Amino acid sequence: MFQWFINRRRKKLTQVPFPSSWEEIIRRNVAHYSMLENDERTHLHSLIQVFIAEKKWEGGGGLELTDEIRVTISAQACLLLLGLPHNYYRNVNSIIVYPSTVVPPPRKAGFFQNSFNPVELGHPIIGQAFQRGPLIISWDAGLSGGRHPEDGHNVIYHEFAHKLDMLDGAADGTPPLRDRAEYHDWVRTCSDEYLRLKHDTEKGKKSFLNAYGATNEAEFFAVATEQFFEQPRLMVKHAPDLYRVLKEYYRQDPLERVSRKLS
Numbered sequence: 001m002f003q004w005f006i007n008r009r010r011k012k013l014t015q016v017p018f019p020s021s022w023e024e025i026i027r028r029n030v031a032h033y034s035m036l037e038n039d040e041r042t043h044l045h046s047l048i049q050v051f052i053a054e055k056k057w058e059g060g061g062g063l064e065l066t067d068e069i070r071v072t073i074s075a076q077a078c079l080l081l082l083g084l085p086h087n088y089y090r091n092v093n094s095i096i097v098y099p100s101t102v103v104p105p106p107r108k109a110g111f112f113q114n115s116f117n118p119v120e121l122g123h124p125i126i127g128q129a130f131q132r133g134p135l136i137i138s139w140d141a142g143l144s145g146g147r148h149p150e151d152g153h154n155v156i157y158h159e160f161a162h163k164l165d166m167l168d169g170a171a172d173g174t175p176p177l178r179d180r181a182e183y184h185d186w187v188r189t190c191s192d193e194y195l196r197l198k199h200d201t202e203k204g205k206k207s208f209l210n211a212y213g214a215t216n217e218a219e220f221f222a223v224a225t226e227q228f229f230e231q232p233r234l235m236v237k238h239a240p241d242l243y244r245v246l247k248e249y250y251r252q253d254p255l256e257r258v259s260r261k262l263s
């Protein structure tokens, strides 16, 4: 019964025409949008309409939330969902946006008693995803991530990838997959690449993957997601199998989008 109400509400939300002012914001702030096909754009619009309405949005550090902030963050968060079976990040209740880099406030000890502890308290961060709790984004990093896709850094992809990973209860770098064959392929491929990155990082050797991905498996998946969408050419060149498993998982092909744009 409850799901029936939710579905009816969602249907109503997506029946409203997508505001042209929102589309202008996306065109301005989310470079990846220009590479999408028309049907992907339409699909993205409806995801954004539901996502914005269902999540609780808060401004931290005196930031007043605007449509630009909500739409820019939602467009990038929902881009990850385009090909996935999903329930609009059911594990994200609220999104707190800070104007800039933040030092997270202290939380109750129990909060961190899980396998996932992305940053130490007191360290400045540009984003953070809690297993149970809010998702934190710094607006300046979120904006620059969307506008500069070529640099491989995107805090919004990063934090929402953590939330996809956490959907099965564990932040272990493996989101829910389709079947045993996909798990097998994923674990083998990602472990190889993770260990290679760890080894390279320890030796001070530069990898195409951001060294932060060597922190643990969860960070590896979040970093790989950023670069999968932003630097597909580089990933295919250096780690074709990693690109392949991510493409199978997300059911999107950013390389094809880039190639189409260039042709």
Ligand SMILES: [Zn+2]
Pocket (backbone or CB within 6 Å): 118, 158, 162, 218, 219, 222
């Ligand atoms: Zn992270």
